[in-house]
Amino acid sequence: MIPDYQTLMLPLLKLVSDGKEYKYRDLIERLAIEFEVTDEERKELLASGNQAIFDNRVGWAKTYLKKAGLLESPKRATFIITELGRQALEKKPDRIDVNFLKQFPAFLDFRSYSRNNNEIERDDTAVIENNEQTPEEVLDKAYQRIRKSLASELLNRVVDLSPAFFERLVVELLVKMGYGGSIKDAGKALGKSGDEGIDGTIKEDKLGLDVIYIQAKRWKPGNVVGRPELQKFVGALAGQGAKKGIFITTSNFTKEALDYTPRNETKIVLIDGEQLAQLMIDYNLGCTTQQTYELKKIDSDYFGEE
Numbered sequence: 001m002i003p004d005y006q007t008l009m010l011p012l013l014k015l016v017s018d019g020k021e022y023k024y025r026d027l028i029e030r031l032a033i034e035f036e037v038t039d040e041e042r043k044e045l046l047a048s049g050n051q052a053i054f055d056n057r058v059g060w061a062k063t064y065l066k067k068a069g070l071l072e073s074p075k076r077a078t079f080i081i082t083e084l085g086r087q088a089l090e091k092k093p094d095r096i097d098v099n100f101l102k103q104f105p106a107f108l109d110f111r112s113y114s115r116n117n118n119e120i121e122r123d124d125t126a127v128i129e130n131n132e133q134t135p136e137e138v139l140d141k142a143y144q145r146i147r148k149s150l151a152s153e154l155l156n157r158v159v160d161l162s163p164a165f166f167e168r169l170v171v172e173l174l175v176k177m178g179y180g181g182s183i184k185d186a187g188k189a190l191g192k193s194g195d196e197g198i199d200g201t202i203k204e205d206k207l208g209l210d211v212i213y214i215q216a217k218r219w220k221p222g223n224v225v226g227r228p229e230l231q232k233f234v235g236a237l238a239g240q241g242a243k244k245g246i247f248i249t250t251s252n253f254t255k256e257a258l259d260y261t262p263r264n265e266t267k268i269v270l271i272d273g274e275q276l277a278q279l280m281i282d283y284n285l286g287c288t289t290q291q292t293y294e295l296k297k298i299d300s301d302y303f304g305e306e
Helices: 007-017 024-034 053-067 084-090 105-116 122-131 135-159 163-176 183-189 227-240 255-259 273-281
Strands: 071-074 078-082 197-203 211-217 245-249 267-271
Touching: 007 024, 007 053, 007 084, 024 053, 024 078, 024 163, 053 105, 053 135, 078 084, 078 273, 135 273, 163 183, 163 211, 163 273, 183 197, 227 245, 227 255, 227 267, 245 273, 267 273
Parallel strands: 211 245, 245 267
Antiparallel strands: 071 078, 197 211
């Protein structure tokens, strides 16, 4: 289990207690070993996908210790314990966390400045500290909640579409994803409708070097796609001499369907309702950007003297 950023504060300060300078990357590696963080856990990313969760938490532990005056950075990406940090360790605390750091004036000034300049209310700050999450994690979770709600609303709209509209939606999505060449080309390929869905072929790339067979089922939740439907799909592929297929449904697949693997070399990609909605969000289909936030950090290269 990945430790939270407050749990990392005391071990981090102890690592530099010998007074030597340590590179930030080395501290991350040492803490990973101390807490027995697995390779799989090291690869876990924030929802944004821009940073590893463990690295992010070490970064905030380091930032808070530095703002409290227990750490200092004599040069870029290098840290050393301060006299105040040594004094803090001499008290042999069982834990160093945000509440512990409140005894240091520099940390209180930092918190006050952050609130005043970013309009962060005391209650909001308390939520972050009590949940032991970094600010990025709090923002990521809020983003995921909003995205999940949007995906649910999108899927409800898609299920209520007419067959013709659903056909156009699938065509547009596949083209946005890089398949089918133009909307016009893809529309011709996927022009056969019926069975509350569409069946047809589409170019795998803009040059048409290969063809992918498409089957889509606009089914309501609860009416799941089972293994027999996939077997029929594979049979249809064999009849066309095709080796690649995409099966899209607005509902879900049964476990037997998900576990099904054709005996021949046929490759099938399964896209359920949730994945369909997520792809629509990723490719801005049926939704529009309401507001954009940019997360920025210090450019160490700009301020470096080297």
